[in-house]
Amino acid sequence: MNSPGTDLTMDYDGLVSAPEDRKLNERAAMGRFLADVERRALRMADIAVRNNEDALDIVQDAMLRFVRRYATRPEGEWPPLFFRVLRNRIIDHQRSRTVRNRVIAWFMPGQERDEPSDPGAIAPDRATPNPEEQAGIDEAMERLEQAVGALPERQRQAFLLRAMEGLDVAATAVAMNCSDGSVKQHYYRAVRSLRAALKEHWS
Amino acid sequence: MTEDKHEPDVTDEAFATRAGDRLRKRADELDAVTLSRLNRARQRALDELPGQAGPQRNPNWWIPAGAVAIVVAAVVVQWSGGTREPDWPLSQSPLTAKDAIDFELLIDPDDLEMIEDLEFFAWLPEEELETAG
Numbered sequence: 291m292n293s294p295g296t297d298l299t300m301d302y303d304g305l306v307s308a309p310e311d312r313k314l315n316e317r318a319a320m321g322r323f324l325a326d327v328e329r330r331a332l333r334m335a336d337i338a339v340r341n342n343e344d345a346l347d348i349v350q351d352a353m354l355r356f357v358r359r360y361a362t363r364p365e366g367e368w369p370p371l372f373f374r375v376l377r378n379r380i381i382d383h384q385r386s387r388t389v390r391n392r393v394i395a396w397f398m399p400g401q402e403r404d405e406p407s408d409p410g411a412i413a414p415d416r417a418t419p420n421p422e423e424q425a426g427i428d429e430a431m432e433r434l435e436q437a438v439g440a441l442p443e444r445q446r447q448a449f450l451l452r453a454m455e456g457l458d459v460a461a462t463a464v465a466m467n468c469s470d471g472s473v474k475q476h477y478y479r480a481v482r483s484l485r486a487a488l489k490e491h492w493s
Numbered sequence: 494m495t496e497d498k499h500e501p502d503v504t505d506e507a508f509a510t511r512a513g514d515r516l517r518k519r520a521d522e523l524d525a526v527t528l529s530r531l532n533r534a535r536q537r538a539l540d541e542l543p544g545q546a547g548p549q550r551n552p553n554w555w556i557p558a559g560a561v562a563i564v565v566a567a568v569v570v571q572w573s574g575g576t577r578e579p580d581w582p583l584s585q586s587p588l589t590a591k592d593a594i595d596f597e598l599l600i601d602p603d604d605l606e607m608i609e610d611l612e613f614f615a616w617l618p619e620e621e622l623e624t625a626g
Contacts, residue, residue, distance in 0.1 A: 328535060330516075332531065354541055357538045361541075362543065435516075438516075452509070453510070453513030454517055477501070485504075
């Protein structure tokens, strides 16, 4: 049934797939990848900027830029590249917020703070059967996120990419646009700082 | 010195693993509204894939945009009074040439003198009849 000259390929199931099918497969692969990383990306952004609306905007922008720029790269390269885009969006947002606060402080002294929202602003689902136990976990989580958010930027990135996202040192270095040695240094210092800050709650 | 090597020890790694697990669990507990917004953001991003029917990649994006521009321009022209003269040749107009000339006479304020002349020409035959009578 294949007409001569038609661009058809055989996939692993032995099914014939046309270019349109490949586009659908590419969309499905990208969709799976974004669906996998988007929640953790949102947590990273929220911990960094402490504002749920801003964090959602950052993640959306990061997704758009990532797809436009890196969709044609091999799938195995996507995680560090996505988190590099996300990191750049977070940094851009923090810089613009700093500038905005300075301008507001210049014209309206005393009203300058663009206050971060409630640390738990992106509300987790609270449907947990034991309220007391949940309260203890929530408190520990609040302290952990506050401590991570208080880390210097590079340490926070290294910790979240390694510990939460599970990237190895090399991939983290790509995401942070730095050397492997820098990643190890920032990650080590982050872990030590967090342990010191949370020792009462995370024995 | 461990500090110089920047290598976390076993307890450091255990702490990091535990913290990472907690953070991932927290990330998986987002509320339905936030998940919905993430889903919409993802779909918008997927529309940007090469060959997808998104606003950036669709080669025919200008067709609906052009249609909207034409409609807007037509509305603006109509609303603002637009041109008073037909753009098409009179021979192709649904109106006859005579209708068009009459119409111009009616709407063009610069031709009041011509209208007065017409009244004069209409009066002339009556005057001639009365004179003759």
